[in-house]
Amino acid sequence: MQSLYRRDVRSVNKDARLPMKPYENAVPKLLIGLDHGHLGLALRTRHFAREGPSAAATALGWVVFGPVEGRRDTPSPKPCLLATSLDDNVERIVKDYFEIENFGVKAAPAAAASDDVRSQKILEDTTVRVGCRYQTGLLWKTDNIVLPRSYDMAYNRLVNIENKIKRDGQFAQEYSRIINDYVVKGYARRLERQEIAMGGDRIWYLLHFGVGNPNKPGKIRLVFDEAARVGEVSLNSALSKGPQHYKALASILFHFREGAVGVCSDLKERFNQVLIRPEDRCAQRFLWRDGDNQRDPDVYEICVMTFGAACSPSAAHHVKAANSKRFQDSDPRAVKAIVDYHYVDSFATEREAIEVSTRVKEIHAEGGFELCKFASLVRLQ
Known part of the structure; x- marks a missing residue:
């Protein structure tokens, strides 16, 4: 100047x-x-x-x-x-x-892959609102998927987990708490005998294990291993990743630096807030008997998206966008923040931060998502 x-x-x-x-x-x-x-x-x-x-x-x-x-x-x-x-x-x-x-010489947008076209159609056909949440389907690569028997693999992994549980009482307590929490929140349910007896080509038993965080002693995350294989087949090998519509991380960071005040937050348990349609849930079974190896394990079915499924990120993004579009006319600024200022499950904005962030939180709540861990950053000019 x-x-x-x-x-x-x-x-x-x-x-x-x-x-x-x-x-x-x-x-x-x-x-x-x-x-x-x-x-x-x-x-x-x-x-x-x-x-x-x-x-x-x-x-x-x-x-x-x-x-x-x-x-x-x-x-x-x-x-x-x-x-x-x-x-x-x-x-x-x-x-x-x-x-x-530049007329006539602009690069044409890349044509969508055939898998993405199929996945997008599944998302559009199966995504519906159920109560206060959304429900969608797994993104199967083909209509005639036949999954091999995976019960024995899941049982052997359960035995390994139980051996670790016997050696570590704190680990056992936390592991049991998480699974009970899944049931209480409706993320999973125990199947009755008649339900287990019903056959199908897409029945799959997920392997599960606990992962600790050195920064959070005593706390573990329950992980379902969709990449585990029986022969050459895993659950993820039968699923498509789906279309990727994420905003580039760099663009989110650049926007976050535009103003004097920045606000960021996370979507709590994002995948677990989206239901999987009932006909696909048989591919999300797992075994558990709370450490009692003197009896046959119970069979549980996960009713929501899982962390580790190839299609979960794309499907969750689609649901988040579909929910926000309902408010395009009444809250265009908040919808723009959801569409343009989100990276996966994190939200970052700056201009009119308090007003817009509050409305973004309310719109997410309409779709069953909880926006939490708000943090403000005030930058010196």
Whole structure:
């Protein structure tokens, strides 16, 4: 930014007058290349002192250069600014020029893969609102998927988990608490004998194990291993990842830096808030008997999306977007924040942070999601 005041030339000659109006904190709007340097040549000049400042009339208008009052020790001349005002039409003309230049040569959007087209259709056909939450289907690669028998593999893994449970009482307590929590929250349910006896080509038993976090001693996360294979087949090998519509992380971070105040938060247990349609749940069974290896294990069925399924990220994103679209007319700013300022399950915004973030939280609640862990960041300007 550059400034020019009347006092800058008053000490030289009290009657001296600038050939332009003073300006303060002006910012250059147009950069002219050296191939047009002749436009800056002086047609006539006006000097206010031997050292300056001086004014020159050019083909583009008057410019002032040289040291000003209070800046005599400046080792180099003060940069000059054009005094002419730019026509408001210049920006439009330049924009039109580039649009014409690029006509017909813009890169065409990449064609969607056949798997993505099929997955998108499944999402659109199966995603429905059930109560206060949404329900969708697994993204099967084909309609005639036949899964191999996986009960024995799941049983052997259960025995391994039980051996670890016997050695670590704290681990056993936390593991049992998580599974009971799944049942209480409706994420999973225990099947009756008649339900287990019902056959099908898409029955799959998930392996499960606990993963600890060194930053959170004593706390574990229950993970379902959809990549475990029977022969050459795993559950994930039968599922498509689905279309990927995430915003680039860099764009979220750049936007988050635009304002003085930033707000970020997370969607709590995002996958677990989306129901899987009943006909697909048979592919999400698992075994558990709470450490009692003297009896046959109970069979449980997971009713929601699982962390580890190939299609979960895409399906959860689709549900989140579908829920927000219902509020496009009434809350366009909040919907834009959901669509453009979310990265996976994290939300980051800045402008009008409190008002927009509150409405975003309410819209998520309409779809069964809980926006939690709000954090504000105030940046020094």
